[in-house]
Structures are given as structure tokens and as C-alpha cells.
Amino acid sequence: xxxxxxxKVLGVGLGVAIVHPIKAAAQRGRILRSDPTDSAGxxxxxxxxxxxxxxxxxxxxxxxxxxxxxxxxxxxxxxxPISTLEEARSRGDLVITERxxxxxxxxxxxxxxxxxVLLLAGEILVGGKQNRIVTEDILLPPLSGPRSLGVxxxxxxxxSGASSSFSGQDVMAARGLRxxxxxxxxxxxxxxxxxxxAGRAGAASPTDxxxxxxxxxxxxxxxxxxxxxxxxxxPAAVGAAVFVGEKLSGLDLFQDPGxxxxxxxxxxxxxxxxxxxLPSPGKANEPRLRSRVTDLxxxxxxxxxxxxxxxxxxxxxxxxxxALRGSALVAEGQVVHAAIL
Numbered sequence: 590x591x592x593x594x595x596x597k598v599l600g601v602g603l604g605v606a607i608v609h610p611i612k613a614a615a616q617r618g619r620i621l622r623s624d625p626t627d628s629a630g631x632x633x634x635x636x637x638x639x640x641x642x643x644x645x646x647x648x649x650x651x652x653x654x655x656x657x658x659x660x661x662x663x664x665x666x667x668x669x670p671i672s673t674l675e676e677a678r679s680r681g682d683l684v685i686t687e688r689x690x691x692x693x694x695x696x697x698x699x700x701x702x703x704x705x706v707l708l709l710a711g712e713i714l715v716g717g718k719q720n721r722i723v724t725e726d727i728l729l730p731p732l733s734g735p736r737s738l739g740v741x742x743x744x745x746x747x748x749s750g751a752s753s754s755f756s757g758q759d760v761m762a763a764r765g766l767r768x769x770x771x772x773x774x775x776x777x778x779x780x781x782x783x784x785x786x787a788g789r790a791g792a793a794s795p796t797d798x799x800x801x802x803x804x805x806x807x808x809x810x811x812x813x814x815x816x817x818x819x820x821x822x823x824p825a826a827v828g829a830a831v832f833v834g835e836k837l838s839g840l841d842l843f844q845d846p847g848x849x850x851x852x853x854x855x856x857x858x859x860x861x862x863x864x865x866x867l868p869s870p871g872k873a874n875e876p877r878l879r880s881r882v883t884d885l886x887x888x889x890x891x892x893x894x895x896x897x898x899x900x901x902x903x904x905x906x907x908x909x910x911x912a913l914r915g916s917a918l919v920a921e922g923q924v925v926h927a928a929i930l
Contacts, residue, residue: 631895634906637917640924641890644842646882647826649875652818654864656873657857658882660828660842668845669921670704671728673852674757677706683729685738687717687753693776696721696755698738698900700729705902707925709852710916711767711859713743713800716755720744720800722762722779724770726918726926727901736900741770741779746796760803761855763862764838768930771914790865803858808865815861822850828927829853830882833863834870837913840885840929848926889915889929 643663650657677683682702688695696717700706706729714721721740729736743766762770766782783799790808794801802808822829827849828842838860843849894908894915903920910929917927 631893633893634896634904634917634919636919636922637906637924637927638890640842640844640927641886644827644886646830646879646886647823649879650819651873652815652864653869654834654867655815655819655838655860656832656875656878657819657860658830658879659823659826660830660840660882660886661823661825662827662842662844662846665827665844665846667923668847669923669925671845671848671925672702672704672706673848674706674708674712675759676851677702677704678757682706685714685755691718691753693719693742694740696738696740697735698727698729698733699735700731700733703731705730705920707848707918708738709761709926710928711762711770712855713758713760713762714740714755715758715760715800716750717753718750719747719796720798721755722766722770722799724773725899725905726916726928727899728903728918728920728925730902738900741776743779743783743799744796745780745783746794747798758800758803759855759858760800761859762799763859764833764930765863766799767839767859768914771916771928771930786862790862802862808862811865812858812861815864816854816857819857822846822853826850829856830885831857831860832873832878833860833867834873835878837881837885837930838863840882842924842927844923844925885910885913885929 645661647659647661683706684699686697688697708723708727710723710725712723720743722743724739769779769782787793787802790802792802792805825846827846830840831838841856889910892908892910894906896904896906898904903918906917908915913929915929918925
């Protein structure tokens with residue numbers, strides 16, 4: 590090897606020695622991304638099956654076209670302390686911001702508190718360059734550090750804003766929009782669903798903002814009326830199955846009755862959106878609908894699906910029960926939250 594070749598090889602070696610530490614430092618400081626393809630495989634979730642095996646259908650409550658069945662569980666698992674999105678934000682523990690280079694489907698979330706924080710698929714985030722909606726359940730561990738949060742846009746006509754941060758308004762998407770989110774629909778389908786709900790509620794806005802539906806005084810009055818008629822969940826209830834007329838509007842289950850009680854008001858307000866402006870129907874066939882819920886729980890306990898991880902802790906179990914889509918977040922050996930729509 591002559592001198593020129595030796596210097597060339599030496600230069601490459603030095604370059605590698607310099608670049609690799611820089612790359613390693615960048616990796617240490619990188620944001621953990623949510624990767625839906627990070628799958629642990631197909632099959633069943635033993636925790637989900639065991640949990641559903643202890644769920645029974647309790648008393649019903651009704652208002653207009655809305656019928657709610659309280660769901661009760663078996664022996665509760667050891668409680669994992671969990672804060673809701675709004676609880677963590679109000680304490681200053683949870684920070685949600687745009688990325689440094691803002692992108693529609695991706696935000697940054699950081700849990701700086703000392704308890705787990707649960708973000709539910711379908712929760713609305715207000716602020717940033719445009720309002721967004723959370724795409725899937727994510728359980729952030731204490732002191733999580735910055736992580737990537739998958740979102741859709743629910744405010745098509747805006748891409749501006751003085752602040753890059755977001756707030757939670759205790760707002761959950763109504764069934765149709767929540768369903769699009771759970772099935773990972775195209776962004777255009779999400780916008781179309783926002784327009785449909787805004788048109789139905791008479792709550793059009795210059796930026797096609799989903800939040801405008803909740804801001805409409807008549808809608809708020811309707812939601813308050815529903816909340817007054819269907820107040821806090823029955824003691825020890827772990828979830829609810831909700832019908833609008835004869836159609837299932839959604840079934841939500843939580844391992845912890847206390848967490849369900851704190852999440853229930855925004856879930857109920859979301860269901861109320863689908864009854865806004867509807868005439869009061871005749872009395873629902875409660876025994877038949879109760880039987881449908883019992884049958885649905887039994888079938889869901891037997892299904893196979895896919896298990897995968899995201900940017901939070903635990904695993905997501907995605908499944909289908911005939912035409913319905915379901916998802917369960919399992920962590921620390923327990924079902925933190927499950928939904929069937």
C-alpha cells in the first residue's frame with residue numbers, strides 16, 4: 590500500500606470514528622416513534638378473554654333515543670394508578686406539542702408526571718396548527734420523555750397558530766368519527782365524517798372544525814340534558830354498552846371502576862351527539878338489546894386478533910366481532926381499556 594492509499598484508508602477510518610459517536614448521541618436523544626407494524630403476532634389475548642369472562646350486564650338507563658347498560662366486572666385486578674389526559678394536563682404533567690417540523694399525522698407527547706397517563710383513541714386535541722384526534726389508545730409511563738403521538742386532523746381549513754401546544758377539552762369523538770379513527774381510515778374519510786357531523790348538527794365553521802359542534806350552545810344544552818338524565822355510573826361499574834335506537838353506539842370497558850367513572854362524562858357527551866335533533870322513539874326493547882350485549886361479550890371473548898406495541902407501554906389487541914371493530918389495551922397483566930364499535 591503506497592502513502593496515498595494509506596492516507597485514504599486512514600481518512601475513512603477517522604470519518605467512521607467521528608460519525609458513529611454523533612449518530613449514537615442522536616439516537617439517544619431521538620423521539621420514540623409509534624410504529625403500528627411493531628407486531629407481537631396474531632392470536633388471542635389471555636388477559637382480554639379472562640376479563641370479559643367476568644363481565645355481566647347490569648341495570649339500564651335511558652334518555653330519548655339513548656339507552657345505556659352498565660357493565661360490571663368480576664374480581665378487580667390490582668389497580669394501576671392512571672390519570673386521564675385532562676387530569677394530567679391540568680397538573681402540568683402532560684405536554685403535547687407540534688413536532689419541530691410540524692406534520693399533520695404526528696405530534697409529540699411527554700408525560701413529566703409520576704403516574705401513568707391514558708390517552709384514548711378518539712380524544713380531541715385543540716390547538717397547534719390545527720386540531721387533531723388521537724388515533725389509538727396509548728398508556729404513557731411516568732417520566733416518559735418525548736414520544737411520537739399518531740393523530741388525524743379534524744380541522745381541515747387551518748394550518749397556523751401562535752402556539753405549538755395542545756389542550757384536551759374533555760371531548761371525545763362521536764361514534765362515526767371514532768370508528769374511522771379505529772379502522773385507520775384515510776385522512777379524507779376522517780374529514781368527510783367531520784363534515785357530516787357538522788352538517789347534521791348545523792355547526793359549520795370556516796375551518797371545518799369538529800370542535801365547533803361541541804361549542805354550539807344548542808348542542809351543549811342537549812348534552813347537559815343527557816348528562817342530567819343519565820348521571821354517574823352505577824357503583825362498581827367498569828363500563829357501558831350504549832345504543833342509539835337499535836344501533837350499538839359503542840361499548841367501553843375499563844379494569845378500574847374509578848377510571849371508568851372519570852372517563853364516562855366525555856364518553857356520554859360523545860354518544861349524545863348522535864341523538865342531537867333526533868325525535869324521541871318509542872320505548873326500546875330493553876330485554877332484546879340486553880341479550881345482544883351479553884351475546885357480543887361472549888363472542889368477543891372467543892375471537893383471535895393481532896397484538897402489537899405502540900409508543901406507550903403494554904400491547905394493543907386489535908380484533909373484529911363480525912362487522913364490529915374492537916381494540917383492547919393490555920398492560921401490567923390487566924385490560925386498561927377496551928372498546929367495541
